[in-house]
Amino acid sequence: xxxxxxxxxxxxxxxxxxxxxxxxxxxxxxxxxxxxxxxxxxxxxxxxxxxxxxxxxxxxxxxxxxxxxxxxxxxxxxxxxxxxxxxxxxxxxxxxxxxxxxxxxxxxxxxxxxxxxxxxxxxxxxxxxxxxxxxxxxxxxxxxxxxxxxxxxxxxxxxxxxxxxxxxxxxxxxxxxxxxxxxxxxxxxxxxxxxxxxxxxxxxxxxxxxxxxxxxxxxxxxxxxxxxxxxxxxxxxxxxxxxxxxxxxxxxxxxxxxxxxxxxxxxxxxxxxxxxxxxxxxxxxxxxxxxxxxxxxxxxx
Numbered sequence: 001x002x003x004x005x006x007x008x009x010x011x012x013x014x015x016x017x018x019x020x021x022x023x024x025x026x027x028x029x030x031x032x033x034x035x036x037x038x039x040x041x042x043x044x045x046x047x048x049x050x051x052x053x054x055x056x057x058x059x060x061x062x063x064x065x066x067x068x069x070x071x072x073x074x075x076x077x078x079x080x081x082x083x084x085x086x087x088x089x090x091x092x093x094x095x096x097x098x099x100x101x102x103x104x105x106x107x108x109x110x111x112x113x114x115x116x117x118x119x120x121x122x123x124x125x126x127x128x129x130x131x132x133x134x135x136x137x138x139x140x141x142x143x144x145x146x147x148x149x150x151x152x153x154x155x156x157x158x159x160x161x162x163x164x165x166x167x168x169x170x171x172x173x174x175x176x177x178x179x180x181x182x183x184x185x186x187x188x189x190x191x192x193x194x195x196x197x198x199x200x201x202x203x204x205x206x207x208x209x210x211x212x213x214x215x216x217x218x219x220x221x222x223x224x225x226x227x228x229x230x231x232x233x234x235x236x237x238x239x240x241x242x243x244x245x246x247x248x249x250x251x252x253x254x255x256x257x258x259x260x261x262x263x264x265x266x267x268x269x270x271x272x273x274x275x276x277x278x279x280x281x282x283x284x285x286x287x288x289x290x291x292x293x294x295x296x297x298x299x300x301x
Contacts (some may be wrong), residue, residue, distance in 0.1 A: 001168070011191055014065040015064070015065065016063060016064045016110055016111075017062070017063050017064075018057075018059055018062045018063060018064060018066060019060070021061060021064055021095075021096075021105075021110070022045045022048070022049075024105075024108065024110075025041060025044075025045065025096050025101065026038070026041050026042060026045060028104065030100050030101070030104060033253070035198045035199075036095065036102070036198050037042075037194050037195070037196070037198055037199070038164045038194070040196065040198070041095075043092060044092050044093060044095045045096070047089050047090075047092040047093040048093035048096055049067055050089070050093075051077070051081055051089070051093055052066065053089070054081070055069060055071075055077045055080075058234065059067065063076055064110070064111070064114050064115050065116050066114075067114045067117070067118060068113075068114045068116075068117065076117035078094070078098070078117050078118045079117065079120050079121065082121065082123065086123050089121045090121070090123060091123055094118055094121060094123070097115050097119050098120045102119065110120075112241075116177065120266055123142065128231050128286065128289040129290075130289065130290060130291070131257065131258045131261070131262055131290050131291055133207050133262050137245075137246065137247065138259055140245050140246055141163070141245045141247065141259070142163075142238075142247045143239070143257070144244050145159040145163070150233065151217075152226070153217065154232065155232070155236070155237055155258050156238065157214065157217060157225055158172055158226055158232075158237045158253075159232055159237075160210060160213060160214050161175060161214065161225065161226070161273075162253050162256035162258065162260070163213070163256040163259055163260050164206075164207060164209075164211075164213065164251045165190055165206050165207070165210055165214070165260065165278075166211030166212065166257045166260035166261060166264070166278055166279045167190075167202075167206075167257065168193075168254065168257060168282075169233055169234055169253045169254070171195075172225075173226070173230060173232055173233055173255075174192075174193060174194070174224060174225055175190070175192075175224070175225045175226070176222055176223060176224055177192070177215065177218040177219075177220065177221055177222070177223055177224075177225055178221040178222050179191040179192070180206075180211060180215050181203075183203075183285065186204055187205040188205070188207075188208045188211035188212070189203045189204060189206060189260075190203070190204050190206050190211070191203050191204075192204060192280060195280055196280070197280060197281075197282045200249055202280050204277060204278055204279070205274070205277050206278065207264065207267075207278075208261075219259055235251075237253060238251075238252045238253055239248050241253065241255075241256070257279070258290070260278070260279070261278070261279050261287065261290065261291055262274045262291055264279075265291050266289070268298050272288040272291065273287075275287050275291060
């Protein structure tokens with residue numbers, strides 16, 4: 001039986017193979033404004049597979065009843081994982097059992113009672129570490145990276161996209177010159193395709209100075225802004241930031257993105273909403289928690 005392009009099964013599919021459930025999750029699209037993109041859903045499945053394998057579940061032969069499995073002490077495996085491994089990986093894996101997906105599984109006739117422990121699982125909120133900006137570090141980064149404009153144009157553009165516009169490494173790899181656009185009011189934007197937050201694309205407002213600087217390097221509307229092998233962005237550039245600029249962060253390119261958010265927020269009246277839109281965060285709350293900083297107290301005399 002067809003239902004808006006999907007197959008609706010009659011009766012209850014009690015012994016659906018686990019791998020078939022994962023394929024349904026990866027391949028189907030919910031009728032919703034925001035949802036995980038293909039890459040994120042793939043990562044969520046990998047997390048779930050790792051958890052199930054940890055408890056000795058053979059994915060090739062297991063069906064969905066395995067989600068009701070318990071340890072020898074009678075503890076549901078999802079609760080046991082959180083108790084010993086924490087919430088981060090579990091949070092990703094449990095995305096497979098969000099309210100919207102449970103509704104979809106029921107429409108397909110899948111018996112969701114085996115997922116009850118996962119649905120009821122209580123997880124702590126995401127722990128966000130406030131960004132600790134360092135003026136000396138930033139001055140060094142800017143000095144060393146600005147020098148790249150003459151010696152290594154591609155690496156300079158990596159810096160411009162990360163620090164100037166706040167792009168992630170994966171977004172730098174996909175960025176094209178025709179993604180740089182203007183809206184009706186003349187605001188400078190960059191279109192991010194297949195964004196982390198979900199959806200087909202996301203338009204982010206940009207610092208006009210950096211937007212124009214990057215566009216000045218254009219050699220063709222549909223050309224990649226940084227037309228290099230992936231290793232240059234994911235290995236060489238981080239190495240440059242660590243070795244030459246002295247960045248000690250585990251994710252040096254992402255630290256440039258954070259400096260972008262820090263700069264945008266402070267240059268726009270400490271407005272977390274503006275920074276949130278520029279970075280493509282899913283909520284202003286996340287931005288506020290990352291860039292909380294110290295308030296500026298005006299002189300009294």
